[in-house]
Amino acid sequence: MSALGRSSERDFPAQPLPRWQRAVLKVGSSLLAGFGDNNTHGGLDARHAAGLARFIAQCHAQHREVLLVSSGAVAAGRARVASGGDGLVLRQALAALGQASLIGFWQQLVDRPVAQVLLTHDDLRNRRRYLNARASLRELLRLGTLPIINENDTVAVDELKLGDNDNLAAAVASLVDADLLLIATDIGGLYSAHPQRDPSARPILRAERVTQELLDVAGGAGALGTGGMRTKLEAAAKAATAGIPTALFCGRDAAVVEVLAAGQLHGTLVQGQGDRLRARKQWLRHAPASGRVQVDAGAAEALRRRGASLLPGGVIGAHGGFRRGDVIEVVENIDTAPCARGLAQYSAGEIQRIAGRHSSDIEAVLGFRYGEAVIHRDDLVVLATETAE
Ligand SMILES: Nc1ncnc2c1ncn2[C@@H]1O[C@H](COP(=O)(O)OP(=O)(O)O)[C@@H](O)[C@H]1O
Numbered sequence: 063m064s065a066l067g068r069s070s071e072r073d074f075p076a077q078p079l080p081r082w083q084r085a086v087l088k089v090g091s092s093l094l095a096g097f098g099d100n101n102t103h104g105g106l107d108a109r110h111a112a113g114l115a116r117f118i119a120q121c122h123a124q125h126r127e128v129l130l131v132s133s134g135a136v137a138a139g140r141a142r143v144a145s146g147g148d149g150l151v152l153r154q155a156l157a158a159l160g161q162a163s164l165i166g167f168w169q170q171l172v173d174r175p176v177a178q179v180l181l182t183h184d185d186l187r188n189r190r191r192y193l194n195a196r197a198s199l200r201e202l203l204r205l206g207t208l209p210i211i212n213e214n215d216t217v218a219v220d221e222l223k224l225g226d227n228d229n230l231a232a233a234v235a236s237l238v239d240a241d242l243l244l245i246a247t248d249i250g251g252l253y254s255a256h257p258q259r260d261p262s263a264r265p266i267l268r269a270e271r272v273t274q275e276l277l278d279v280a281g282g283a284g285a286l287g288t289g290g291m292r293t294k295l296e297a298a299a300k301a302a303t304a305g306i307p308t309a310l311f312c313g314r315d316a317a318v319v320e321v322l323a324a325g326q327l328h329g330t331l332v333q334g335q336g337d338r339l340r341a342r343k344q345w346l347r348h349a350p351a352s353g354r355v356q357v358d359a360g361a362a363e364a365l366r367r368r369g370a371s372l373l374p375g376g377v378i379g380a381h382g383g384f385r386r387g388d389v390i391e392v393v394e395n396i397d398t399a400p401c402a403r404g405l406a407q408y409s410a411g412e413i414q415r416i417a418g419r420h421s422s423d424i425e426a427v428l429g430f431r432y433g434e435a436v437i438h439r440d441d442l443v444v445l446a447t448e449t450a451e
């Protein structure tokens with residue numbers, strides 16, 4: 063039974079989770095903030111987080127990738143100075159005070175190194191910062207770490223006032239091309255009315271899309287959270303437009319969390335619209351190109367046959383003054399039709415300098431490195447054969 067006297071398992075019978083390989087898991091303050099008894103360490107309580115950490119470990123054992131968006135910094139900060147106030151500046155200071163405890167808290171629960179990533183919505187609007195965040199997060203996954211993302215509350219004035227980690231989690235899901243957004247909260251899922259106020263509220267198991275009608279039934283936050291069900295639905299709507307489905311479930315219910323890794327959801331599933339990868343590849347196919355890279359036959363073959371990333375070793379040269387993040391064409395001969403298109407991870411000038419070199423030399427040559435590829439395979443569409451995509 064949940065704290066609200068409703069049973070998530072009974073209200074939300076199991077349904078299959080969509081197949082996924084990379085997911086963003088959002089954990090709200092309502093699951094982490096101390097519950098006013100002796101189990102609290104630095105304002106955070108592991109009783110629900112431990113089950114979620116086990117779920118993450120199960121996912122890793124299944125060779126799946128998870129990124130965690132965790133709230134709880136303000137709650138942890140509050141415990142350190144025992145302040146009951148609630149102004150914006152105080153919350154920003156509390157977030158700074160509590161963020162280190164929040165990361166330390168998760169590190170004690172998970173079996174691999176955790177990495178702290180603080181983002182603002184501004185970072186995701188600025189194309190260069192967006193690409194940097196994306197490259198860092200991918201690299202953190204490649205290194206086998208658990209990235210833990212939170213909003214950079216101390217500098218995000220508007221974001222802390224208006225924003226919430228639900229929307230941030232949707233933005234991160236789309237940033238890293240996740241194929242599932244999981245939102246763990248303190249209630250079984252979406253109900254047809256505010257469940258604490260209306261005893262006739264019915265569980266909503268599935269939504270094909272987030273309609274205005276659904277947004278209208280989703281109310282505000284509980285005692286500890288920010289935004290309530292409304293921001294969760296807004297987040298689901300954002301994820302859906304990127305083709306990513308969202309699962310809302312009760313992270314307080316051990317039985318619900320236990321079966322999640324086996325692909326069973328007791329909660330609300332909001333479907334993604336269309337095929338995420340296809341939409342992205344379709345865009346790459348037609349977006350105006352800012353330049354070209356010429357590659358050798360081996361690289362062209364690797365792109366075509368293996369759907370590989372384009373590494374600098376196979377690049378012969380770069381043409382056109384394109385910048386990092388621009389769409390470029392990949393050609394084998396400078397006068398022939400392109401064999402692929404994709405997003406450049408490096409500018410034309412930078413590619414010219416690393417062309418023909420091994421990826422491990424990038425840092426020595428440029429003095430920095432955005433990743434091992436000139437075009438990452440997720441950002442690449444092969445034009446000659448459909449099968450390699
Ligand atoms: N229609 C609804 N269905 C379910 N929960 C709702 C609904 N409307 C409002 N809520 C509230 O949303 C809360 C979850 O959001 P929130 O308090 O922000 O938690 P979190 O910290 O997990 O983000 C629930 O506990 C419930 O009080």
Ligand SMILES: N[C@@H](CCC(=O)OP(=O)(O)O)C(=O)O
Nearest residue numbers: 091133134135136226227288
């Ligand atoms: N960034 C803030 C949390 C903001 C937020 O959205 O909270 P919640 O609704 O509990 O996910 C913190 O770490 O306390």
